[in-house]
Amino acid sequence: MEPLSRSFFARDAVTVARDLLGRKLVRICGEGMAAGLIVETEAYVAEGDPGNHAAIGLTARNSPMFGPPGHAYVYRVHLSFCLNLVTAEEGRPEAALIRALEPTDGLELMRRRRGRDSLKELCSGPGKLCQALAIDLALNRAAVMEPPLFVTGQPEAGAASEIVVTTRIGLRPERGAHLPLRFYLARSPYVSRR
DNA sequence: CTACCGATTGACT
DNA sequence: GTCAATCGGTAGA
Numbered sequence: 001m002e003p004l005s006r007s008f009f010a011r012d013a014v015t016v017a018r019d020l021l022g023r024k025l026v027r028i029c030g031e032g033m034a035a036g037l038i039v040e041t042e043a044y045v046a047e048g049d050p051g052n053h054a055a056i057g058l059t060a061r062n063s064p065m066f067g068p069p070g071h072a073y074v075y076r077v078h079l080s081f082c083l084n085l086v087t088a089e090e091g092r093p094e095a096a097l098i099r100a101l102e103p104t105d106g107l108e109l110m111r112r113r114r115g116r117d118s119l120k121e122l123c124s125g126p127g128k129l130c131q132a133l134a135i136d137l138a139l140n141r142a143a144v145m146e147p148p149l150f151v152t153g154q155p156e157a158g159a160a161s162e163i164v165v166t167t168r169i170g171l172r173p174e175r176g177a178h179l180p181l182r183f184y185l186a187r188s189p190y191v192s193r194r
Numbered sequence: 195c196t197a198c199c200g201a202t203t204g205a206c207t
Numbered sequence: 208g209t210c211a212a213t214c215g216g217t218a219g220a
Contacts, residue, residue: 061216080202127202170201
């Protein structure tokens with residue numbers, strides 16, 4: 001299936017975050033392919049969002065968010081990595097955080113990387129899926145419209161695509177914790193939290 | 195240089 | 208539910 005191209009990402013983060021649900025995130029490297037369906041995302045927006053890393057202005061870390069859409073913004077938090085897909089337009093820092101996948105391809109590879117057997121423990125969190133797909137700082141700023149990392153497929157249709165909108169995970173109250181910017185597939189058992 | 199702290203996870207009560 | 212691990216980004220002296 002064809003990777004989604006620039007125009008998909010060149011929209012506001014909320015629209016992209018919702019539209020990513022049900023599509024497939026594919027990671028290819030020397031060890032093989034690992035992939036899963038995106039079942040949970042969050043949006044970080046340019047205006048009125050103190051939880052956005054870019055809310056403090058341009059820094060060395062958040063600079064990928066100020067670049068063109070369709071690229072990865074990968075950062076470390078504690079011992080984990082998080083993958084964001086930059087959206088909107090250059091100079092307007094918005095991104096969609098990938099929070100959980102339903103594992104579909106390369107299950108044994110992901111099990112080995114995670115050190116867990118259970119399907120539900122492979123990609124049910126932003127740090128978990130980065131470990132399962134071998135995503136780290138080496139992919140920061142990389143285009144996500146071509147191998148080794150890209151998104152493909154059509155969104156789920158019908159009842160399976162029912163979307164729940166809630167508040168984002170892990171933000172302190174003053175960082176916009178009340179904003180309805182988290183999205184997940186209502187019927188998926190692979191989301192990080194309910 | 196130091197101090198603080200986080201868009202997390204896993205182990206434990 | 209609670210809490211520690213562990214490291215780099217950021218601000219400030």
